[in-house]
Amino acid sequence: MADILHRVGVKGAAPEDVYDALTTVDGLAAWWTEKTSGDGGLGGRLEFRFPPVGGFDMEVVETRPAERVTWRVVDGPEEWIGTTIDWRLRRDGDYTIILFEHQGWKEPVEFMNHCSTKWATYLLSLKALVETGAGAPAPHDLPISDWH
């Protein structure tokens, strides 16, 4: 098993602000992909789409307000199905620290390298959204390679 890890700090923001951006469709659509639908509450299902290449369906398996959100991937690329995406939030001085883990990849395939870098860019989009009001969700996301 292999995991993707990331950490960013959102300046001048409360954990509640980041939590909202992780649990509401409007929030998610403003930093990850504009094509977000579903229900970000506990037990809900979220659909993230990235036209024309597909997307991911997540089941929300844990929510602790302002502290933690966990999704399980239930549909999408084969390598993603059954993996979990875990967000932990905490306040540290003037920052909200986001600890991100995409856990349970069966093998460290090249697609995992790509997703790791791409997650970093989306975390920076989330940080920008909460700090400035403007993120860079798909299709306005930063291209990093031939795989977009």
Add this chain to the structure above:
Amino acid sequence: MADILHRVGVKGAAPEDVYDALTTVDGLAAWWTEKTSGDGGLGGRLEFRFPPVGGFDMEVVETRPAERVTWRVVDGPEEWIGTTIDWRLRRDGDYTIILFEHQGWKEPVEFMNHCSTKWATYLLSLKALVETGAGAPAPHDLPISDWH
């Protein structure tokens, strides 16, 4: 053991161009940190500094022109010592694909989350350097959190 993985594609560039940015002091200083010194050739030692917080010393343990560069960390933060940083390059259409792995972390500590995100930003700096001639090496790097 745990690894940090990344993948970026450098558009309109040859693997030789990326290889130069990984094996020459001028190249490294233009995307990672301006305070780079030493020798990037096989068997050489490279010193990367990030004032005021310290840095890393690497031994160059593998070089295959336009294909691969591997460093072993011989000095720096305790979590980094003994880890390896591996770069694989290949041409794919109009891109040079960079597969990056920072291998052999003893434990997935929070500092590893930070370094993973930070590596992504430096890989994007390397990509920008080769594509446009201008990277964002420290101290001009993108701050991602309270840990810089």
